[in-house]
Amino acid sequence: MGLLSKKDIKLITDPLADNNPITIQVLGICSALAITAELKASIVMSIAVLFVMGLGNLTISLMRNIIPSKIRIIVQLIVVASLVIIVDLVLKAFAYELSKTLSVFVGLIITNCIIMGRFEAFALGNGPVRSFIDGVGNALGYALILIIVGFFRELLGSGTLLGYKVLGDPIEKTGVYAFGYENNGFMLLAPMALITVGIIIWVQRSRNEALIEDN
Amino acid sequence: MEHLELFFKSIFVDNMVFATFLGMCSYLAVSKKVSTAVGLGAAVIFVMAITVPLNWLLDQYILQDGALAWLGEEYAAYDLSFLSFIMFIATIATMVQLVEIIVEKFAPALYNSLGIFLPLIAVNCAILGGSLFMQSREIASLDLAFNYGVSSGIGFFLAILTIAAIREKIRYSNIPAPLRGLGITFIITGLMAIGFMSFGGMLTGGDEETIKEEQTVQVKVKDNDKELVINEKETKE
Numbered sequence: 286m287g288l289l290s291k292k293d294i295k296l297i298t299d300p301l302a303d304n305n306p307i308t309i310q311v312l313g314i315c316s317a318l319a320i321t322a323e324l325k326a327s328i329v330m331s332i333a334v335l336f337v338m339g340l341g342n343l344t345i346s347l348m349r350n351i352i353p354s355k356i357r358i359i360v361q362l363i364v365v366a367s368l369v370i371i372v373d374l375v376l377k378a379f380a381y382e383l384s385k386t387l388s389v390f391v392g393l394i395i396t397n398c399i400i401m402g403r404f405e406a407f408a409l410g411n412g413p414v415r416s417f418i419d420g421v422g423n424a425l426g427y428a429l430i431l432i433i434v435g436f437f438r439e440l441l442g443s444g445t446l447l448g449y450k451v452l453g454d455p456i457e458k459t460g461v462y463a464f465g466y467e468n469n470g471f472m473l474l475a476p477m478a479l480i481t482v483g484i485i486i487w488v489q490r491s492r493n494e495a496l497i498e499d500n
Numbered sequence: 501m502e503h504l505e506l507f508f509k510s511i512f513v514d515n516m517v518f519a520t521f522l523g524m525c526s527y528l529a530v531s532k533k534v535s536t537a538v539g540l541g542a543a544v545i546f547v548m549a550i551t552v553p554l555n556w557l558l559d560q561y562i563l564q565d566g567a568l569a570w571l572g573e574e575y576a577a578y579d580l581s582f583l584s585f586i587m588f589i590a591t592i593a594t595m596v597q598l599v600e601i602i603v604e605k606f607a608p609a610l611y612n613s614l615g616i617f618l619p620l621i622a623v624n625c626a627i628l629g630g631s632l633f634m635q636s637r638e639i640a641s642l643d644l645a646f647n648y649g650v651s652s653g654i655g656f657f658l659a660i661l662t663i664a665a666i667r668e669k670i671r672y673s674n675i676p677a678p679l680r681g682l683g684i685t686f687i688i689t690g691l692m693a694i695g696f697m698s699f700g701g702m703l704t705g706g707d708e709e710t711i712k713e714e715q716t717v718q719v720k721v722k723d724n725d726k727e728l729v730i731n732e733k734e735t736k737e
Contacts, residue, residue, distance in 0.1 A: 311682060314524035315625045358622055359593045366586040374582060389632040392585050396625040398525040475519060476693035483679075483686030490678035 296418045300426030303493060306399045307430040308486045313399030316390050317431055318478040324447050326386050327435030329376070331428030335421065337368045337394055338403065342420030345408040352409075361404050362395065369394045399427055434481050442472030503647050510651035512699040516626045517659035518692060520633075523626030527660050528685060537664035538657075540621075545653030547599060547621050548630050551592050552649030553642055555631040558587055588631045596622040626656050663689060 306312045313334075320326045344364050345352075352360050373391045376384035384391065394400065403423050408416040439445060444452040444462075453460015455468055471477055516522045523544070530540045561567055563584050568575035600618045604611045611618075621627060630652050639645045666688055675684050 308682070311528050312525060314528060315521045315629075318521040318524065359590070359597075362589045362593050362622070363586065366589050370582060370585055373585070389629060389636055392632050393522070393625050393629055395585055395589055396623050396628045398623060398625075401623045474697070475521065476690040476697065478521075479686050479690035479693060483683050483690065486683040486686065487676075487679050490683065494677075 293415065293418050296415065297422035297425065300423045301429055302426075302489075303495075305426045305430065305489075306402075306423050307427060307482070308489055310399075310402065312402045313397045313427055314482075316393055316397055317427070317434065318475070318482065320387055320390050321431060321435040321478055321481075322438050322442065322473050323386070324432070324435040324439045326383065327431040328428075329380065329383055330387065330390070331424070331431050333372045333376070333391065334394060334397065334399070334427055335424040336372060337365060338400055338420040338424040339417055340420075341365055341368055341400055342403060342408045342416040343413050345404050346411060346413040346416035349409050357409070358401075361401060365395050365400055399423060430482070430485065433485060434478060437481055438472045438478065441469050442477075443470075444468045503644065506644060506647055507651045508702075510648055511655040511658065512696065513702065514652075515655040515659060515696055516629070516652050517656060518689075518696040520629065522629035523624050523656055526621075526624050526626075527656075527663065527689075528682065531660055531664040531667055531685070534661065534664045534668060537660045541653075541657030541660050543618055543621055544624065544626060544656050545650060547592075547596060547618075547627055548649040548653035548656075549646065550599065550649075551595050551627060552630050552634050552652075553646045554595065555588050555591055556634060556639065556642060556645035558591060559584065559635050563587060584632075584635060589628060592627055592631070593622045626652070659692075662692065 300306055304310065307314060307317055316330060316334075320330050341364055345361060348360070369392065372394070373384070376387070376391060403420060407419045411419070436446070439447075440451070444450060444455060450460075452466070453462045455462050472481075514520065517524065517527055526540060531537050559567075561570065563580045565579040565581060566576050568578050568580070596618060600611075603618070630649060633652075634645055634648055639648055663685065667685065670684065670688075679687070
């Protein structure tokens with residue numbers, strides 16, 4: 286017996302694939318689409334959500350027996366809002382440029398349905414340790430999609446990864462640009478994020494037919 | 501004119517769903533039938549029309565840097581803007597609860613049609629997003645804030661209505677099985693967003709013209725009378 290039982294490991298691995306919060310549970314789409322034009326922003330956003338979800342699930346789970354069910358939504362919102370303020374202030378202090386790119390979307394972690402969804406579905410009915418693991422697992426599943434989308438959008442859109450010119454210099458025509466390759470600026474625009482996620486869903490559901498909707 | 505511009509800008513150019521991806525979750529989850537989509541859209545317009553002006557007042561008189569000056573000079577140095585997330589969301593959550601109670605009491609028919617959507621709206625990112633954009637875009641006055649709330653709500657309404665209509669239509673089309681449901685909805689939304697991007701040129705074009713006019717005015721002030729005439733001819737050509 287290790288530190289984590291089989292059930293706990295399942296809590297982490299499930300959201301990474303067959304119960305992914307974005308592509309299957311349809312939670313937390315807004316931020317996933319808006320900030321993925323750069324890989325770096327996606328990674329920072331993922332870390333922020335990981336922090337808020339892990340601690341938020343833990344807090345709600347600890348308080349689950351004393352929250353009156355009628356006002357639970359307000360209590361949940363206050364818990365998330367306090368955690369998000371911490372994230373926002375840390376970002377402003379240590380990565381000011383990045384916090385400008387993310388703009389209001391850091392604040393919108395509060396209403397990110399992935400967080401409320403997991404509070405309602407899991408943390409209100411389970412113990413603190415399992416809730417924490419569930420929060421981390423779901424945040425990782427969210428991070429996975431964000432990083433895939435961010436990777437493709439930055440690579441195809443501006444030919445860079447994390448700001449490094451991996452495909453060569455488009456102006457001096459080095460690397461692949463020497464063969465006439467051009468950046469697809471369209472990838473950086475909003476609509477392509479939607480289409481990229483659509484394609485990820487397509488690939489995932491072709492691999493696992495049990496996930497197909499009957500429309 | 502300012503009102504009209506903001507109105508069309510928030511509906512078409514900065515559409516909540518297509519340009520900033522706010523309210524995506526409920527947009528995807530509640531757009532299977534036109535009738536429910538209309539219910540949610542109406543509830544969003546209603547709640548945004550109330551919360552955006554309310555949060556504007558909160559921002560203007562409590563949260564902004566130096567906003568507490570009306571309490572007395574010693575309070576003028578406070579900057580409470582780091583509290584804006586928690587204040588905005590608390591306002592929205594309580595307002596939604598209040599609206600729910602009022603509507604249930606005085607308009608039971610409306611309550612039944614909005615029903616389950618009202619409590620859901622508290623966690624709709626379009627609502628909080630509206631207030632946060634109102635803050636970051638520095639909307640100048642209370643009536644403009646009201647205008648912004650209503651027109652952003654209408655933009656959301658328009659988006660969810662069209663996607664619901666399309667989804668009802670494509671139910672009978674032969675879509676590849678893995679794309680059915682969520683996948684094709686994402687791709688259609690992407691295509692609609694491309695369509696909405698074409699509105700982008702409408703208002704920016706106007707801005708450039710006003711900038712040019714200002715430049716010619718500056719030239720006129722600086723130059724002598726003779727050069728002034730030449731300049732005017734050039735601009736006319």
